[in-house]
Amino acid sequence: MxxxxxxxxxxxxxxxxxxxxxxxxxxxxxxxxxxxxxxxxxxxxxxxxxxxxxxxxxxxxxFTKKEGYKVKNENGVIYISEDSIRSIVKTILDRDPDIKGARIKSGKSGGKLYVSVTLEILSNDNIAEKTNSIQGAIREELNSRLDLNVDRVEVKISKVSVRKEPTV
Structure with a gap:
């Protein structure tokens, strides 16, 4: 602000x-x-x-409204807003209990769609595998739901915490 x-x-x-x-x-x-x-x-x-x-x-x-994204099919053109994309990415990230505090940005760079996610991870797993799975899930979900080809999915980790194992 x-x-x-x-x-x-x-x-x-x-x-x-x-x-x-x-x-x-x-x-x-x-x-x-x-x-x-x-x-x-x-x-x-x-x-x-x-x-x-x-x-x-x-x-x-x-005062001009952002156009959003166009998907052309045999019936015409579908306009998809950036809020719709952020909403779908948010639902993907909400499924994973290890992810907290996600901030999502999307836009066009050179006519191609990109999604940037900044998040906090609470996990004992391999972070590289975790981010690869997040990138793949976002790309696959946007392609299957909205027929959008995502050029780049950036995952930025702002904080990594180790999950404490419960003692028995």
């Missing part, structure tokens, strides 16, 4: 700078600055136009 607030304030600052730049180059008498060289005004105007365009693009991109 903190990163988003700082990023938002930075974009507001860029927007305000671009507006002041427009005012300075188009109506310099309002700001009372005595730099009347044409080159300085042209460079300032170009920078301000660039900042203004970047700000507007970012502003409009905040």
């Amino acid at each position: 903190w990163k988003k607030l700082v990023f938002f304030l930075a974009w507001i600052g860029i927007f305000i700078l671009s507006i002041f730049g427009f005012i300075y180059t188009l109506v310099p008498n309002l700001l009372r600055i005595d730099t009347n060289t044409l080159t300085f005004k042209i460079i300032t105007l170009n920078i301000c136009i660039l900042y203004f365009i970047i700000t507007m693009l970012k502003l409009f991109s905040l």
